[in-house]
Amino acid sequence: MASTELDTASFIKLDEAWGAHNYHPLPVVIAEAEGAWVTDVEGNRYLDFLSGYSALNFGHRHPALIAAAREQLDRLTLTSRAFHNDQFGAFCQELAELTGTEMVLTMNTGAEAVESAIKVARKWAYEVKGVAFDSAEIIVAAGNFHGRTTTIVSFSDDPAAHDNYGPFTPGFITVPYGDAQAIRDAIGPNTAAVLMESIQGESGVIVPPEGFFAEVRKMCTDNNVLLVADEIQSGLARTGKLFALDHDNVRADLYTLGKALGGGIIPVSAVVGRADVLGVLKPGQHGSTFGGYPVACAVGRAVVALLQTGEFQERSEELGKHLHSRLDDLIGHGISAVRGRGLWAGVDIDPAAKTGREVSMALRDRGVLCKETHERTLRIAPPLVITREEIDHAIDSLVEALEA
Ligand SMILES: *Cc1c(COP(=O)(O)O)cnc(C)c1O
Numbered sequence: 001m002a003s004t005e006l007d008t009a010s011f012i013k014l015d016e017a018w019g020a021h022n023y024h025p026l027p028v029v030i031a032e033a034e035g036a037w038v039t040d041v042e043g044n045r046y047l048d049f050l051s052g053y054s055a056l057n058f059g060h061r062h063p064a065l066i067a068a069a070r071e072q073l074d075r076l077t078l079t080s081r082a083f084h085n086d087q088f089g090a091f092c093q094e095l096a097e098l099t100g101t102e103m104v105l106t107m108n109t110g111a112e113a114v115e116s117a118i119k120v121a122r123k124w125a126y127e128v129k130g131v132a133f134d135s136a137e138i139i140v141a142a143g144n145f146h147g148r149t150t151t152i153v154s155f156s157d158d159p160a161a162h163d164n165y166g167p168f169t170p171g172f173i174t175v176p177y178g179d180a181q182a183i184r185d186a187i188g189p190n191t192a193a194v195l196m197e198s199i200q201g202e203s204g205v206i207v208p209p210e211g212f213f214a215e216v217r218k219m220c221t222d223n224n225v226l227l228v229a230d231e232i233q234s235g236l237a238r239t240g241k242l243f244a245l246d247h248d249n250v251r252a253d254l255y256t257l258g259k260a261l262g263g264g265i266i267p268v269s270a271v272v273g274r275a276d277v278l279g280v281l282k283p284g285q286h287g288s289t290f291g292g293y294p295v296a297c298a299v300g301r302a303v304v305a306l307l308q309t310g311e312f313q314e315r316s317e318e319l320g321k322h323l324h325s326r327l328d329d330l331i332g333h334g335i336s337a338v339r340g341r342g343l344w345a346g347v348d349i350d351p352a353a354k355t356g357r358e359v360s361m362a363l364r365d366r367g368v369l370c371k372e373t374h375e376r377t378l379r380i381a382p383p384l385v386i387t388r389e390e391i392d393h394a395i396d397s398l399v400e401a402l403e404a
Contacts (some may be wrong), residue, residue, distance in 0.1 A: 008042060026364055033060035033165060036386040038369065041236045049363070049370035049394050053201070054233045054344075057260035058306055059385035065263035065302050072298035080289055087297035094271060094304045099242065099255065102275035106268070106292030106300075110232040110258030111147025111206045113269035115252050116230050117195065118151065120271065122171075123280045125192035129224055132317065136192040141177035145202035146195070146230055146256075148352065158202075176209040180215040193226040193254075194219075198244035201233035204347030204377040205339050213248040220253070226277060232258040232269070237307060237384055238340035240317030247341065253277055263303045268296040312384045316342035322388055323380070326395045332404030346373070347379040353402060362401035 006014070011029040028046065028107040029279075036059055039045050051057060058065060072087070081086045092104040107113050121138060145161070146152045153161050154168035175182035177200055194216055200206035220227040229252035231303070234244035236257065241247055243255065254273035262268035271278065290296065306312060320342035327338040327345055337348040349359055356372025363370060370390040373379045382391065 020117045035059040035384045046369045047367050047369050049382050050380045054238050054381050056264035057384050059383035068298045068302035069265050072295050078295045085294045087294045088292045091297035091300045098304050099272050101272040103278040104273040108290050110269050111149045113256040113258050113271050114146040117256050117271045121193035121226050124277050135190045137190045139173050139186050139194045141196045143203040155301045178212050179218040187223050193228050193385050195228040199231045199234045213250040217250045226253040228254045230256045236260040237312040237316050238344050263299050265299050270298045310340045315384050347378040349376045359401050362404045366397040369399045
């Protein structure tokens with residue numbers, strides 16, 4: 001039971017009085033968490049069915065990750081990259097080996113990883129491919145979500161993310177997601193890269209058509225264009241494999257990673273990929289004070305070690321089948337469609353039934369936390385440590401919530 005000076009309503013009032021209103025959280029105030037469960041300030045327990053948008057793939061406070069963080073805190077926290085530290089190189093090597101890539105660029109947040117990939121792709125286009133100065137183009141997908149910086153929202157078509165943040169960064173061409181022919185038509189002599197989520201997360205867990213990424217890979221190779229896969233949400237075991245692209249047997253030239261890379265403890269992100277591409281960066285041309293700092297590297301190494309066992313990929317694959325079979329049974333009973341892969345699902349609420357927010361609230365009342373994305377889609381992404389029985393409990397609660 002959490003000790004509390006304030007009740008739920010008072011905490012929320014405080015948030016609203018002093019915090020910028022850039023989110024609309026569910027009215028629950030969490031004070032403690034472990035594994036797949038969180039406890040609020042009043043001592044109520046909830047099953048986490050969202051995992052911090054996949055930042056908590058290994059559950060809350062995984063003992064190996066907490067131990068790695070603690071140990072590092074007791075030794076060394078920050079050096080800046082002005083000096084070397086004894087964690088950075090090992091983290092880069094271990095992450096590269098895990099991902100089958102050659103080089104690692106460390107940053108902090110997902111948006112910074114995407115920004116870094118954009119910068120590297122442009123620099124590569126000018127210095128290696130020979131694109132005319134200031135005319136590089138990057139092909140992106142409609143419905144994308146890659147973060148919140150000014151450049152990234154420049155090519156967002158979500159009005160909430162985009163509107164009134166201009167003037168915008170040019171150099172992006174938007175095509176429908178999953179449409180290989182549209183990419184073929186958009187590729188020209190100035191194309192530096194195709195940048196896409198392997199599965200679109202914020203958009204509602206949109207899985208592209210079978211064979212799409214294999215076609216994109218071939219086009220990119222044929223035209224000397226980089227394939228940049230944003231696996232910040234889809235990667236690191238969420239879909240049952242290390243990368244969602246692995247389901248298509250496709251390799252990207254660059255991958256952006258974040259969220260789960262920091263184990264839900266600290267922000268850790270990276271661009272991993274080809275050494276001849278990331279190699280365009282020379283000293284002083286890019287960086288971040290905290291990017292690759294010792295605490296990030298120590299936690300990141302522990303995350304890599306967990307992923308190396310394959311246990312989380314297996315759990316996601318196995319339990320994901322169960323999750324999806326239970327969700328599929330609800331189609332026609334308050335749910336109109338289910339998409340996704342592994343322990344990840346976008347669930348469209350029947351328009352005749354309820355909004356995503358109403359279902360999320362009814363689930364909260366039953367001790368399960370998840371959140372809508374857009375008006376009528378629930379995004380389900382439990383921690384990969386969840387059990388089959390806990391999934392059943394959550395789906396039984398969803399059935400009740402849809403009927404309530
Ligand atoms: C969350 C997310 C980002 C942005 O990550 P932040 O850490 O919030 O900046 C980028 N791309 C995808 C696919 C994401 O899901």
